[in-house]
Amino acid sequence: MNRLKKIKDDGWPAGVKKTKQRESVLAVLKNSDKPLSAMDIYSKIEKNGSSAWLSTVYRILELMVKKGVVIKTNIMNSEMAVYEFNRFKHKHYAVCMRCNKIIIMDNCPMDKFIPQFKDEEFSVIGHNIEIFGFCKDCK
Amino acid sequence: MNRLKKIKDDGWPAGVKKTKQRESVLAVLKNSDKPLSAMDIYSKIEKNGSSAWLSTVYRILELMVKKGVVIKTNIMNSEMAVYEFNRFKHKHYAVCMRCNKIIIMDNCPMDKFIPQFKDEEFSVIGHNIEIFGFCKDCK
């Protein structure tokens, strides 16, 4: 299993040059339990005393998404994408309609569900589920 | 029931001035069975021989969303929002990862599903589900 070793044992994607900036971006994502925007990541890197130009952060994120190490998500009613370290766990989020807080959902409605399509066939690769409502602070 | 009549019998939201542009936008959305972007709507209006500045289309859409006549959705991996006429039917979409075609799903996994949250309480108002994969032409 895993003969191709697309991702190395230390979590680094194979065939990807190690640079200060790339390590910073991945470290920030690994240390966060919530998805972060490119700007969040940029700020956290600065706060850690390192530095990486914002456009570089975007390029790194794009690469990491392509390599499967990072997951990119678009949260509705927010114009910016968020990124998280791929821990290979199936997760979904609930988003508060007032404060935009993100809450992790533990179960997935798609587990025992077979989507039906009108006429057309469609081969399902994955899904994206977002619950919206109000968190306990905003209720 | 419906004593407040937020939406009139002809489908027009109450207390909203009728203008050429607003009628054009709603007509385009009513005649489409797929969600459309603001730009799509703008083009279709031009094609119909009418006209409405793009910023006006955006303003109208924002208003109609607020009035509950139109639904705004953000489809992932697409940087633009799409809008559809609210037919008060529960629907979800499958999006082809190659050609971005949108296919309507007939059933909903959330029907018999109760979301669970770790510690925090969350009152669920609604949900957003997107299936991705390949349509029959792109398989």
Add this chain to the structure above:
DNA sequence: TCACAAATGCGTACTATTCGCATTTAAGTC
């Protein structure tokens, strides 16, 4: 250590969307 392909810094460009303001228009009142 050297060479070179690849990554970054930095600025600029692009795209979807929003905003500001002068002009126009819908709709209630006389």
Add this chain to the structure above:
DNA sequence: GACTTAAATGCGAATAGTACGCATTTGTGA
């Protein structure tokens, strides 16, 4: 139907997130 006025539109310019181009720097295999 004309008048009035608040609200909508045309139009351009601004904004924000993200992508791009190119000169310089850096990581890595030889």
